[in-house]
């Protein structure tokens with residue numbers, strides 16, 4: 001089921017919920033007034049009316065909430081309840097409680113409604129059968145139960161609404177979880193693809209033309225450094241934190257540069273000052289596989305054991321000991 005109207009119905013869930021919530025907050029007042037005021041019977045009818053509209057409104061709210069949850073994939077397409085697969089899924093956990101509280105409110109509300117109805121009926125019976133004194137006594141006793149249930153009703157939906165507010169506007173916990181998820185996603189992208197190393201041409205080139213690099217397999221190489229580190233690099237200082245350098249290479253198959261792309265070497269100064277290395281060689285020619293331990297494609301990142309050799313030449317400060 002989909003369509004613009006249904007979408008609107010689903011996304012307006014935060015608006016719908018205020019109708020039943022507001023009515024339920026008014027309910028105990030109207031019940032309490034009916035215990036005392038002159039127009040007792042009128043207030044009882046009003047209470048019943050408030051309760052029944054609140055109950056009907058809650059059904060609309062719940063259905064729109066279900067559609068909304070499915071629309072934003074917190075609930076699976078045919079599902080009714082979110083699945084919490086890991087402790088980090090704070091929104092799903094909150095939605096579970098939110099749904100339970102909403103349904104608890106509906107059950108409590110139903111009892112409240114039945115109690116109001118029943119006491120109205122008993123009220124009428126009492127009117128014909130008992131003395132005025134007994135009538136008033138029965139009146140009050142029989143209205144205490146719905147009053148009690150109306151408070152429970154507010155409690156359930158108040159809790160439900162509080163969670164709903166947090167899910168919509170966020171609080172410290174959800175914001176932290178969102179930031180952590182964002183960080184993890186960024187790290188994941190880098191884990192699968194050596195994106196920054198591949199984008200070396202967007203950095204500042206150190207040489208205008210390739211140089212021979214004995215240290216890196218005697219290939220033709222060019223060095224590229226982030227704008228944040230190029231000045232320090234040129235005067236031989238360690239790269240500032242966050243800066244990195246890439247050494248792009250070409251295989252020198254026939255003594256001329258530019259025959260075949262070779263591996264990318266990357267060296268980065270992390271935010272905490274540690275130096276991290278990366279090595280990316282998407283297609284290792286058969287004759288060169290001894291260098292990668294037989295692998296036909298290599299992507300290694302610190303703290304991989306395979307990058308130990310890099311650290312031997314590049315000191316902890318990150319500078320290569322020039323031969």
Ligand code: HEC
Nearest residue numbers: 213215223245246247265266267277278279309310313320
């Ligand atoms: C034998 C010593 C040696 C080894 C091993 C070595 N490097 Fe280097 N590296 C150098 C030297 C020397 C330079 C300076 C450019 C040149 O002469 O090739 C350099 C330059 C670089 C640069 C360019 C920025 C800079 O620091 O000048 C990067 C990036 C780099 N190396 C990464 C690596 C990575 C990653 C590894 C491991 C896979 C590695 N290197 C292994 C010696 C080494």
